[in-house]
Amino acid sequence: MRRWTGVALSLVVLLTGGTACGSGARDAGGCAVGVAYGWPGRGDNWLNDLAAAGVDEARAEVGLGPRQVVELSPGDEDTEDHKAERLRQLAAEGCDLVVAVSGEYAGPLATVAADFPAVRFAVADAREITGPNIANLVFAAPEGSYLVGAAAALKSRTGRIGFLGGMRTRELEGFRAGYTAGALAVRPDVTVDNAWIDDGPGGFDDPERARRIATEMYSTGVDVVYQAAGLSGPGVFDAARKAGGLAVGVDVDQYRTAAPEVRDVILTSMIKRLDLAVRRIIVDAHRGDFRPGEIRFDLANNGVGYTTSGGHADDVVPRLEALKAQIVAGRISVPAR
Missing domain, CATH: 3.40.50.2300 (Response regulator)
Structure with missing residues (x-):
């Protein structure tokens, strides 16, 4: 405890x-x-x-x-x-x-x-x-998830990718929806399998259970899994390594934070720029510009995005950047559920 x-x-x-x-x-x-x-x-x-x-x-x-x-x-x-x-x-x-x-x-x-x-x-x-x-x-996590979904679909060899969430919440439904929409936008015939680790918050701190679920997904033909599962995520990376598959990280650049032996399986990560948000609110308050209510961090202000560490996604970056530009311009509407 x-x-x-x-x-x-x-x-x-x-x-x-x-x-x-x-x-x-x-x-x-x-x-x-x-x-x-x-x-x-x-x-x-x-x-x-x-x-x-x-x-x-x-x-x-x-x-x-x-x-x-x-x-x-x-x-x-x-x-x-x-x-x-x-x-x-x-x-x-x-x-x-x-x-x-x-x-x-x-x-x-x-x-x-x-x-x-x-x-x-x-x-x-x-x-x-x-x-x-x-x-x-x-x-705007669905926007970032849209781009990593596109990356997963473009890099998949089997045409079957997966999403694994820690628990079903409104926020994580947005991650799943964005990921699925991005994948289908670039590859309409792709199949997206979905799973949840737990019904409660324990799903965010159970890497062994995440490993078992991800292992099952890889065994059925899934070759890229996007995990939005907090501290359970390393279990997915381990399963990807053993299955010869790829995984997508979340929140931070997990290629840089994961154990060295699993870094090569990380295709990309959907990042949330909490550093940018905290810096902004402190600076705004110091300058007398604190405003209550929602302050949104999205693709337009680089508050969310994707990473290219490790080089696995380098060849699809032009496609991802084109999609990003369309989202920012309002030509693509990313679903939140």
């Missing part, structure tokens, strides 16, 4: 001119930013590290010097109450902006934001909560 520790992992110093932040921060002589990470925090080679990169980029971009940014991460156990306490601690410490880097914070953040109306909050991947002091950082 993971056990929560309500302590700051690090203090990164920020300085502001004192004009762009809220009144509480001005009274304190500076602007503090609080960051609430998901488990396990910095050093995960995943979305937490992307968010941390955005924090560091924002500091450099606006030339901020000594002032504290408090970063909190959960321990081994992390309930809704723990998340709320973490957000409340950041708000109570005087942070003018509190950034929650995971949609898992949605429920607790809605409550805490209402209790601290003078504090500005931003949350990633949670469009369902709203408030006058809440910014929603949302990603």
